[in-house]
Amino acid sequence: METNIEQLREFHWMADMLQNIDAGLLVLNRENEVQVWNAFMENHSGILAHKVKGRNIFELFPEIPVDWFQHKVESVFQLHSRAFSIWEQRPYIFKFRNYRPITGTAEHMYQNISVFPLTSSSGEVTNICIIVYDVTDIATSKLALENANQQLEFLSRTDRLTNLNNRGYWQERQEEEFAKYQRYRESCTLVIFDIDHFKKVNDTYGHQAGDEVIRACAQTLQKVTRDIDVCGRYGGEEFVVMLTNTNINGALKFAERLRMAIEKQSITYELRVIQFTISLGICELSKNIDSPKEWIELADQALYASKENGRNQTSIKNKTDER
Ligand SMILES: Nc1nc2c(ncn2[C@@H]2O[C@H](COP(=O)(O)OP(=O)(O)OP(=O)(O)O)[C@@H](O)[C@H]2O)c(=O)[nH]1
Structure with a gap:
């Protein structure tokens, strides 16, 4: 009994932590409908969790390239493997504005994403979890450095x-x-x-x-x-x-x-x-x-x-x- 209460408490803590973690966290089902939407996603999209639940992700975010995204998540559903996308390949998946004071030059948030399968008790993968990392600071410093190097190279020749x-x-x-x-x-x-x-x-x-x-x-x-x-x-x-x-x-x-x-x-x-x-x-x-x-x-x-x-x-x- 004690252990069950303990476990329940830990589960709530865990849910709280995931809700407030400084990364986007969302769960999609096979039909690309949103099941989970944490505070990061709410804050940056301006859409509350109860408004997105059950809605199709492509309808909510028409900027997501459907074919590319489907291809990426298909292996997660089929092979139960992880998938990734980095900002150098695709600067963002969700077009969120960049509010960071230091890297304010970037118009949008640069993102890395990681997708992994969520396995049900029967061993099936019916949902996937997507983690969205804000990598704007890294991306803008790297782009600025590349730009400076190009200018230096131009000046040197x-x-x-x-x-x-x-x-x-x-x-x-x-x-x-x-x-x-x-x-x-x-x-x-x-x-x-x-x-x-x-x-x-x-x-x-x-x-x-x-x-x-x-x-x-x-x-x-x-x-x-x-x-x-x-x-x-x-x-x-x-x-x-x-x-x-x-x-x-x-x-x-x-x-x-x-x-x-x-x-x-x-x-x-x-x-x-x-x-x-x-x-x-x-x-x-x-x-x-x-x-x-x-x-x-x-x-x-x-x-x-x-x-x-x-x-x-x-x-x-x-x-x-x-x-
Ligand atoms: N304004 C200016 N003058 C320069 C520059 N580089 C070299 N000079 C000058 O170019 C002149 C070249 O003179 P010379 O080599 O004697 O040749 P020239 O008067 O053109 O005579 P010829 O070549 O024999 O027709 C020198 O007075 C240099 O000081 C520069 O970047 N700007």
Whole structure:
């Protein structure tokens, strides 16, 4: 008798604890009708337990994807096994608002759920229990960290003035293209160019105006290249672009298009109009070129020839020229 009372008391305590636990707890039957709905579910859904009892969960929460949910709980009914869903797969099952003060940036509560079978005295599973964990704090910190890492990565490979790839990252990409060429032998041509008499721009209009010219040059470069071409700021007023799947003829057309676009362009800085030109050097990758460094050196030699021959022009350098 004593033991029965004791057991009953413990059972009530247990029910109280489950009712007030800081996790959602609900029981569904085979027809997806709510049997149990604890205080967490009441507080976050705004629907009291007596209002949901016996009602279909999909009618109450139309945002729950029916097929996905049925598939998940089917194994729990059939195999009597547990099932889980984590916020990374599906941010939430029940669209509850997020009220947490620290992670107030999240619009909704991120949830992990765990589903397990409730076995009757005859050994049948006619109901399942779903536990809903509020993981908003974890999810938002992880997302913020991922976001910060992405921004850091972007900053570490981007030139601040032009938003083009910076020299270090561009060189990594050049090494990749060089390695790819050793395997697939698909044409790839490098163009290097430099603003003519840039020192004079700085001396005449000031360093800020010089920066504007560099920025305008980068914008025009981006306009005339395709998305798969790899552009970069190589030095002060020196730029590079790798034209993938492009041979020397295609690269020459591109270089001339760029040169003429820059020649036509004029920028206004503090009511003064600045015009400028560029000199270009191009070199197609060939099996005679032994390293990425040699490849850019050859293109640089072509650029030097353009400068020597009077600027505002394009020159070509091939390794085969020397053999
Ligand atoms: N405004 C500005 N100037 C820069 C930047 N980086 C380098 N420079 C300047 O660019 C100028 C480059 O001058 P030079 O290498 O002599 O070449 P140039 O005057 O363009 O002459 P050529 O290349 O021979 O046509 C130098 O005066 C540098 O100080 C930058 O980020 N902003």
